[in-house]
Amino acid sequence: MPTSHLLYLHGFRSSPQSTKAQLVRQHVERLDPRLTFWCPQLPPSPKLAMEEVMAGIAAWPREHMAVIGSSLGGFYATWVAEQTGCRAAVLNPAVHPERDLARYIGELTSWHDPADRFYFRPDYVDELRALQCGPITRPERYYALIAKGDEVLDWREMVVHYPGAQIRLLEGSDHAISGFADYLDEVLAFVGLPWPAA
Numbered sequence: 479m480p481t482s483h484l485l486y487l488h489g490f491r492s493s494p495q496s497t498k499a500q501l502v503r504q505h506v507e508r509l510d511p512r513l514t515f516w517c518p519q520l521p522p523s524p525k526l527a528m529e530e531v532m533a534g535i536a537a538w539p540r541e542h543m544a545v546i547g548s549s550l551g552g553f554y555a556t557w558v559a560e561q562t563g564c565r566a567a568v569l570n571p572a573v574h575p576e577r578d579l580a581r582y583i584g585e586l587t588s589w590h591d592p593a594d595r596f597y598f599r600p601d602y603v604d605e606l607r608a609l610q611c612g613p614i615t616r617p618e619r620y621y622a623l624i625a626k627g628d629e630v631l632d633w634r635e636m637v638v639h640y641p642g643a644q645i646r647l648l649e650g651s652d653h654a655i656s657g658f659a660d661y662l663d664e665v666l667a668f669v670g671l672p673w674p675a676a
Contacts, residue, residue, distance in 0.1 A: 481670030
């Protein structure tokens with residue numbers, strides 16, 4: 479089914495200003511004015527983040543929506559896909575954020591605005607643990623873009639976490655997937671775009 483509503487979820491300490499989020503937004507805006515695109519600024523609390531996302535997409539047609547998520551946003555996108563049954567494209571997705579982010583407890587700054595400071599609390603780790611949804615169901619709904627050169631996350635863990643999914647494994651690259659523009663059409667085609675031109 480064609481996608482009319484697309485959700486993009488950014489990563490830890492990131493924002494809707496990230497390069498990948500902006501590339502997706504620009505492409506969607508060029509495609510068709512009927513497309514709905516939403517990339518919310520996610521709060522530090524994982525529980526609150528997912529409550530806000532689910533409230534924001536409550537009226538979206540499940541059969542015509544999809545989600546893209548990067549890093550921690552990939553973890554969130556997987557959770558959203560499992561809740562809604564929609565298609566999901568995950569980009570270097572975090573698969574054990576409750577383990578990996580435990581060492582970041584304390585005051586942090588946002589990547590795109592150093593003046594934006596927030597506190598990552600110990601209970602947020604518990605909230606991440608509560609969002610773990612186990613093995614993915616219906617792996618055909620998932621596409622994973624994974625870089626072996628990711629300097630933050632282990633690509634092997636990502637591959638194992640998405641058995642049966644469509645996986646594009648990049649030799650080299652990095653956590654940010656600096657060459658993301660080269661794979662944008664492939665990602666969007668998987669989630670049901672481009673929408674027919676107006």
